[in-house]
Amino acid sequence: MCLACSFPTADGHWSDAGAVAGGLGPDRMLDLLRRLLANESLSIRRVAPRAGFLVTTPSGRAARATTIDDVWPVVQLLTGRTIDPLLSAPQRSDGAGQ
Amino acid sequence: MLGGFLGAGKSTWLRHHLSSGVFDGACVVVNEAAATPIDDLLLSGAGRLEVVAGGCACCARKTELLALMRQVCGEPGSAVERIVIETSGLADPQAIVQAIQDDPSLAGAIEIGEVVVLVDARHGLDVLRREALARRQVASADCLILTKLDAVDVATTQRLTACLDWLNPMASRFGAVLGAETALPPDDGALAAQMPDCMADQEGAPLRAAEVTLNGTDWSMFSLWLSALLHARRPDIARVKGVIGTPAGRLLVQAVQGAVHAAAILPGPPATGDGTIVVIGRGFAGDELQRSFERFKTACGA
Numbered sequence: 001m002c003l004a005c006s007f008p009t010a011d012g013h014w015s016d017a018g019a020v021a022g023g024l025g026p027d028r029m030l031d032l033l034r035r036l037l038a039n040e041s042l043s044i045r046r047v048a049p050r051a052g053f054l055v056t057t058p059s060g061r062a063a064r065a066t067t068i069d070d071v072w073p074v075v076q077l078l079t080g081r082t083i084d085p086l087l088s089a090p091q092r093s094d095g096a097g098q
Numbered sequence: 099m100l101g102g103f104l105g106a107g108k109s110t111w112l113r114h115h116l117s118s119g120v121f122d123g124a125c126v127v128v129n130e131a132a133a134t135p136i137d138d139l140l141l142s143g144a145g146r147l148e149v150v151a152g153g154c155a156c157c158a159r160k161t162e163l164l165a166l167m168r169q170v171c172g173e174p175g176s177a178v179e180r181i182v183i184e185t186s187g188l189a190d191p192q193a194i195v196q197a198i199q200d201d202p203s204l205a206g207a208i209e210i211g212e213v214v215v216l217v218d219a220r221h222g223l224d225v226l227r228r229e230a231l232a233r234r235q236v237a238s239a240d241c242l243i244l245t246k247l248d249a250v251d252v253a254t255t256q257r258l259t260a261c262l263d264w265l266n267p268m269a270s271r272f273g274a275v276l277g278a279e280t281a282l283p284p285d286d287g288a289l290a291a292q293m294p295d296c297m298a299d300q301e302g303a304p305l306r307a308a309e310v311t312l313n314g315t316d317w318s319m320f321s322l323w324l325s326a327l328l329h330a331r332r333p334d335i336a337r338v339k340g341v342i343g344t345p346a347g348r349l350l351v352q353a354v355q356g357a358v359h360a361a362a363i364l365p366g367p368p369a370t371g372d373g374t375i376v377v378i379g380r381g382f383a384g385d386e387l388q389r390s391f392e393r394f395k396t397a398c399g400a
Contacts, residue, residue: 005113005114005116005118005143005276005364006110006114006276007279007350007362007363007364007365008362008363009358009359009360009361009362009363010346010360010361010362010363014110014321014351014358014359014360014361015318015321015322015345017317017344017349017360017361017363018316018317018320018321018342018344018345018349018361019317019319019344019345019346019348020319027359028316028318028319029318029322031399032318032319032322032398032399033322033398035397035398035399036322036394036397036398037116048224068291068321068322069325069328069329069358072325072329072330073329074325082329082330083326083329083330083391084326085323085326085327085330085332085333085391085394086330086331086382086386086387086390086394087330088326092150094275
């Protein structure tokens with residue numbers, strides 16, 4: 001690594017970069033995810049600090065996502081749908097994944 | 099002339115060479131496809147820095163580039179002996195060379211030194227397979243530099259090299275990691291020059307630059323949207339780049355071919371352009387990306 005010209009990089013997953021240690025970043029992320037996934041009739045919670053998320057359908061099917069990048073394939077697995085920000089706001093779909 | 103496809107590492111390479119003094123005294127011209135330039139924030143080591151933004155210097159901004167070149171060359175007592183042009187990742191370097199050579203007032207004033215084209219060793223094979231523009235960039239080079247060699251194994255580099263042998267066997271070739279020159283793996287001759295496994299002359303819709311303004315939106319909201327976007331549209335998003343102010347500092351966010359890099363922490367106070375994210379890809383137009391961001395925020399209750 002060239003110390004003369006490179007910039008220091010944040011440790012951990014890229015999405016953790018903007019959070020200050022001890023700040024509200026992880027809680028804020030979970031709160032946003034909770035509200036977003038409620039549109040898909042899914043719930044989400046942290047498994048343990050730094051252990052990722054558990055996404056659950058109303059019928060109790062669940063899958064784990066290690067980072068936020070893993071949340072989307074997990075949603076796809078559980079609901080059969082892709083959350084595509086370019087298409088439209090996620091639609092409520094009661095009973096999905098049951 | 100410094101060229102290469104989106105995310106090839108042009109700014110990193112140039113920053114390293116500015117820092118090491120190779121381009122002391124040169125006028126550095128940065129061309130960016132997006133209206134809001136980002137790379138100039140990263141090239142503080144340049145003695146003189148000019149920006150041509152809002153389109154490629156080979157087509158949409160050709161007139162502006164040539165006017166700038168005439169201005170630089172025509173300044174009374176100008177001490178500029180060298181000009182380094184970092185092209186946009188969507189530009190064809192050969193077309194810029196041709197434009198300079200065809201300009202009556204520049205043809206005698208500027209001698210084109212070398213066309214250096216960077217190729218990302220990690221994504222290069224895939225990009226060369228999909229993008230005819232990337233193949234044209236490689237074909238136009240006097241010198242090819244394979245970047246990010248530390249991120250790939252020897253076999254991948256050799257397959258890429260075989261492909262480059264087919265596209266441009268005449269160009270000299272070097273390796274680089276974070277801009278610094280590094281040795282290429284020895285060529286044992288096991289792989290013959292090989293045409294990239296491309297779809298003949300098929301070329302997708304043109305790549306376009308769009309911008310998203312965060313307007314003070316926090317990092318968590320932005321990263322959630324970006325993560326969802328890259329998952330849903332990975333093949334269509336060639337490049338994401340922008341600087342965002344966060345409680346942890348000014349972060350340079352970059353994604354190449356759908357993969358997000360570790361965020362770099364930039365020094366200095368907030369600057370013009372912070373909070374504007376440039377996305378280059380296909381399948382979206384105009385303010386569609388901004389609307390997508392606002393809609394996503396609403397869906398998240400933000």
